[in-house]
Amino acid sequence: MITSALPRLCGADMEVPLADGTLHRYVNLDCAASTPALEGVVDAVTAALPWYSSVHRGAGHLSQVSTRLYEAARQSVAAFVGARPGDSVVFVRNTTDAINHLAACLRVPAGATVLATEIEHHANMLPWRRLGPVEYLPPPASPQALLDSMEAALRAGAGRVAVVAVTGASNVTGEVMPVVEMARLAHAHGAIISVDAAQLAPHRTIDMAAMDVDCLALSGHKMYAPFGAGALVVRTDLVADAEPLLAGGGAVDFVTLGDVLWTGMPDRLEAGSPNVLGAIALGVAATILTEVGMARIAEHERRLLARIDEAFARMPRLQRLRLWDDPSLDRLGVVTFTIAGMHHALVAAVLSAEHAIGVRHGCFCAHPYITRLLGIDAVAANSVRSSLQRGERAGIPGAVRASFGIGTTEADIDELVSALAQLLDVGPQLEYRQDEHTGDFHPVTDARTWPVFAGLPSLDTAGHAAGCGQF
Ligand SMILES: Cc1ncc(COP(=O)(O)O)c(C=O)c1O
Numbered sequence: 001m002i003t004s005a006l007p008r009l010c011g012a013d014m015e016v017p018l019a020d021g022t023l024h025r026y027v028n029l030d031c032a033a034s035t036p037a038l039e040g041v042v043d044a045v046t047a048a049l050p051w052y053s054s055v056h057r058g059a060g061h062l063s064q065v066s067t068r069l070y071e072a073a074r075q076s077v078a079a080f081v082g083a084r085p086g087d088s089v090v091f092v093r094n095t096t097d098a099i100n101h102l103a104a105c106l107r108v109p110a111g112a113t114v115l116a117t118e119i120e121h122h123a124n125m126l127p128w129r130r131l132g133p134v135e136y137l138p139p140p141a142s143p144q145a146l147l148d149s150m151e152a153a154l155r156a157g158a159g160r161v162a163v164v165a166v167t168g169a170s171n172v173t174g175e176v177m178p179v180v181e182m183a184r185l186a187h188a189h190g191a192i193i194s195v196d197a198a199q200l201a202p203h204r205t206i207d208m209a210a211m212d213v214d215c216l217a218l219s220g221h222k223m224y225a226p227f228g229a230g231a232l233v234v235r236t237d238l239v240a241d242a243e244p245l246l247a248g249g250g251a252v253d254f255v256t257l258g259d260v261l262w263t264g265m266p267d268r269l270e271a272g273s274p275n276v277l278g279a280i281a282l283g284v285a286a287t288i289l290t291e292v293g294m295a296r297i298a299e300h301e302r303r304l305l306a307r308i309d310e311a312f313a314r315m316p317r318l319q320r321l322r323l324w325d326d327p328s329l330d331r332l333g334v335v336t337f338t339i340a341g342m343h344h345a346l347v348a349a350v351l352s353a354e355h356a357i358g359v360r361h362g363c364f365c366a367h368p369y370i371t372r373l374l375g376i377d378a379v380a381a382n383s384v385r386s387s388l389q390r391g392e393r394a395g396i397p398g399a400v401r402a403s404f405g406i407g408t409t410e411a412d413i414d415e416l417v418s419a420l421a422q423l424l425d426v427g428p429q430l431e432y433r434q435d436e437h438t439g440d441f442h443p444v445t446d447a448r449t450w451p452v453f454a455g456l457p458s459l460d461t462a463g464h465a466a467g468c469g470q471f
Helices: 039-051 061-080 095-105 143-157 179-188 276-292 294-313 344-355 367-373 378-389 410-426
Strands: 015-017 023-025 087-092 113-117 134-137 161-167 192-196 215-219 230-235 252-255 260-262 318-321 334-339 360-362 399-403 432-434 441-443
Touching: 039 061, 039 276, 061 087, 061 230, 061 276, 087 095, 087 276, 095 192, 095 215, 095 230, 113 143, 134 143, 143 161, 143 179, 161 179, 179 192, 276 294, 294 334, 294 410, 344 360, 344 399, 344 410, 344 432, 344 441
Parallel strands: 113 134, 113 161, 161 192, 192 215
Antiparallel strands: 015 023, 087 230, 215 230, 252 260, 318 334, 334 399, 360 399, 432 441
């Protein structure tokens, strides 16, 4: 069977400098954080740009064209996630934005609670705390263990759990969650289910109708459309009467000095001028991924995962972090590990400076989960908290995460494996110094220079690339 190549990504052949000044092909193994754009997305946005104008409220021809492009993008996203006729696709900035909107406008009875897990990304943890008390299920040892603890919590909640808020797949360790079964349990106990699909959407088929999922959040920048838009897909009846999080133009039908008549969905949750080009990009990415076939994408990534699993199994000094080991259970292309005696930030710095490999290190915006995985108890966690309050980040805990997607090749995996093998065998080849403020490591001698972009400010004075100190 002849299968066509997977679609190309912008910057796929990018060469970047190593610390010794030589150029090397960039190996992007940080797709769980953000992905490059599909070339098809870039082409579509470029084609749409001359036609760009205000949407919805303009009578001009360009406004009409832009409005149609914007609404067509909504339909593409709806089709991509298998939305039902009674669902609304709301364009937002990203998953964080989507969940904040949702948690702010869902109406729940007094005393209602939210059920989540300890493995959630902060984006699916913090917004819900504003809705009501949240109970967190411990990191499960298997999908069945998750379902059992969920069922027990729902039973104990005796109808008080209004929302089950869960991730579709872990951004830290990659396990795919049993969404269909969780939806069934939630509904059986009178709750709705909201799925954080930031990681699931770019890698697995989503069918909200078949999965019986009530609400879903995703980010364009994680699905090859990094133009600033994401989506909240929600059962319209759940939010049709909601007071929106954002108040402003476009979300209303009529305003008096003392009153406001909010408009219908989805505009009700899209106050302000929307990110039209971002939405177009997201819609095109959704269409391209659907055309390629999510099953084919999953197959490609599973093959790479098997390759990396096999290689890592031969490197016992790499300590893998994961929820469950059973190879028959579905996992995304996310591989997280620590190396005893070597700071996670140093590993990431070596991979970048000596091998042009981009990975993520730290706690992946999932502090409760990563502290659990690393065995950090309450006393140690408190000491981390105190260090951070003093602005000391040198000793913050963490791990290294390699993550991949449709643009990843076997050669990429092999480069990572051989770089890690060298690091384990002979250690870093350069001398590194740690920045006390950010916790990051940098080669003492570094010949890398910044690219120069026509029309953009020089990067020499733009501050340290990793200087935000976030982890
Ligand atoms: C599982 C998960 N949820 C939510 C988010 C937040 O996504 P965003 O930063 O696009 O809002 C991420 C980002 O890494 C994620 O991995």
